[in-house]
Amino acid sequence: MRSSFHEQLSALTEQLAELCDSSGQAMRRATDALLQADLALAESVIAGHDKIAAESAQVDQTAFLLLALQSPVAADLRAVVTAIQIAANVERMGGLAVHVAKIARRRHPQHAVPAEVSGHIADMGDLAVALSAGARDVLLSRDPKRASEIRHDDDAMDEKHRELLTVLMDRGWTHGVGAAVDVTLLGRFYERFADHTVQIARRVVFQATGRHEPYRS
Amino acid sequence: MRSSFHEQLSALTEQLAELCDSSGQAMRRATDALLQADLALAESVIAGHDKIAAESAQVDQTAFLLLALQSPVAADLRAVVTAIQIAANVERMGGLAVHVAKIARRRHPQHAVPAEVSGHIADMGDLAVALSAGARDVLLSRDPKRASEIRHDDDAMDEKHRELLTVLMDRGWTHGVGAAVDVTLLGRFYERFADHTVQIARRVVFQATGRHEPYRS
Numbered sequence: 404m405r406s407s408f409h410e411q412l413s414a415l416t417e418q419l420a421e422l423c424d425s426s427g428q429a430m431r432r433a434t435d436a437l438l439q440a441d442l443a444l445a446e447s448v449i450a451g452h453d454k455i456a457a458e459s460a461q462v463d464q465t466a467f468l469l470l471a472l473q474s475p476v477a478a479d480l481r482a483v484v485t486a487i488q489i490a491a492n493v494e495r496m497g498g499l500a501v502h503v504a505k506i507a508r509r510r511h512p513q514h515a516v517p518a519e520v521s522g523h524i525a526d527m528g529d530l531a532v533a534l535s536a537g538a539r540d541v542l543l544s545r546d547p548k549r550a551s552e553i554r555h556d557d558d559a560m561d562e563k564h565r566e567l568l569t570v571l572m573d574r575g576w577t578h579g580v581g582a583a584v585d586v587t588l589l590g591r592f593y594e595r596f597a598d599h600t601v602q603i604a605r606r607v608v609f610q611a612t613g614r615h616e617p618y619r620s
Numbered sequence: 621m622r623s624s625f626h627e628q629l630s631a632l633t634e635q636l637a638e639l640c641d642s643s644g645q646a647m648r649r650a651t652d653a654l655l656q657a658d659l660a661l662a663e664s665v666i667a668g669h670d671k672i673a674a675e676s677a678q679v680d681q682t683a684f685l686l687l688a689l690q691s692p693v694a695a696d697l698r699a700v701v702t703a704i705q706i707a708a709n710v711e712r713m714g715g716l717a718v719h720v721a722k723i724a725r726r727r728h729p730q731h732a733v734p735a736e737v738s739g740h741i742a743d744m745g746d747l748a749v750a751l752s753a754g755a756r757d758v759l760l761s762r763d764p765k766r767a768s769e770i771r772h773d774d775d776a777m778d779e780k781h782r783e784l785l786t787v788l789m790d791r792g793w794t795h796g797v798g799a800a801v802d803v804t805l806l807g808r809f810y811e812r813f814a815d816h817t818v819q820i821a822r823r824v825v826f827q828a829t830g831r832h833e834p835y836r837s
Contacts, residue, residue: 467697467698467701470687470697470701471693471694471697474691474693476688476691477688480684480687480688481684484684484687484701484704487701487704487705488704488705488708491705491708568801571797571798571801572797572798572801576797580788580789580793580797580800581788581789583797583800583801583804584785584788584789584800584804587800587801587804587805588804588808591805591808
């Protein structure tokens with residue numbers, strides 16, 4: 404029973420790691436769709452979210468059954484509860500990729516992102532992908548050092564986000580209010596995506612060490 | 621033991637209901653701070669979030685201990701897992717109120733919200749407060765009818781949000797890009813606050829009935 408429990412817990416963690424990858428890939432493709440004004444790609448990200456949502460719900464379900472049937476204790480119990488919390492994070496990450504794709508779709512055949520800030524958006528997309536890969540690695544390795552690298556990438560994301568807002572606010576923005584609204588939302592979506600990866604890493608470290616860092620809002 | 625368990629579970633639910641109220645009040649005060657350019661009020665919302673975050677973490681902790689010490693099953697187990705998930709929702713609701721307050725603070729002594737859309741923002745603030753009261757009621761009553769009222773208020777919030785974006789995008793916006801960025805973010809914060817209340821209601825109904833509605837992203 405115990406061994407079966409640990410096998411199932413392992414499988415659960417692998418599923419979550421794959422979901423991190425899936426949502427990172429969704430964000431990568433949403434960013435490409437955005438920067439290339441590629442409608443078909445945007446549509447495929449939007450359609451693909453059902454799979455991420457279903458898999459996240461399945462993790463929830465499996466975790467709940469593990470609690471119900473095996474009544475794990477101590478570290479095992481913490482691991483299962485953490486899996487339920489992380490399933491919510493990865494689902495939101497996928498949802499944020501969908502939001503990016505929807506902006507690409509809404510503006511098609513025009514580009515939603517003016518050339519002046521497309522480099523910023525590309526960088527934020529790259530960071531989002533790196534962060535989701537980091538969250539996956541932390542899930543699989545539970546390595547606190549890898550978790551601190553995530554913090555580093557998240558700081559880079561925050562810096563990019565600040566730069567983006569500076570371009571919007573402080574210089575002469577000549578691309579109109581519609582583009583400003585889109586770029587503001589995009590900045591927020593990438594930043595939130597990053598926050599979820601940080602939270603995943605924090606949850607894994609808490610699970611491994613029992614030390615809780617305060618939630619950053 | 622069982623009776624003590626149910627008392628503790630009841631206390632946990634009441635704590636969550638109070639947290640719904642606290643985050644609703646935080647959003648009410650953040651909205652007032654925003655519309656009246658009241659720096660002291662904005663600061664008090666920002667400072668007050670530590671309490672909401674701490675209480676949410678305490679719910680987590682208590683729920684975890686209930687799982688660890690009492691190994692509840694079936695409906696009791698579901699109730700405790702749901703409490704952990706809802707604690708994350710209310711924490712975010714409080715965090716979103718802080719984001720609104722920070723926009724008020726950043727723009728002080730100016731008004732962040734142009735008079736043209738202050739009515740929209742006031743309405744969204746009112747809806748947020750009504751929604752958090754609705755989520756509190758659903759937590760305490762587990763009444764599916766009350767839960768469906770939340771859907772109604774959330775639809776009203778979505779409609780207000782669409783109107784706000786229409787004002788920003790489709791008419792001649794004369795208040796500059798900085799104000800457009802702020803108003804875009806504010807719209808998003810109120811909309812997300814509403815989404816969390818809907819999710820709380822959905823979780824409670826799922827817990828009560830076992831029927832899962834798909835997550836809306």
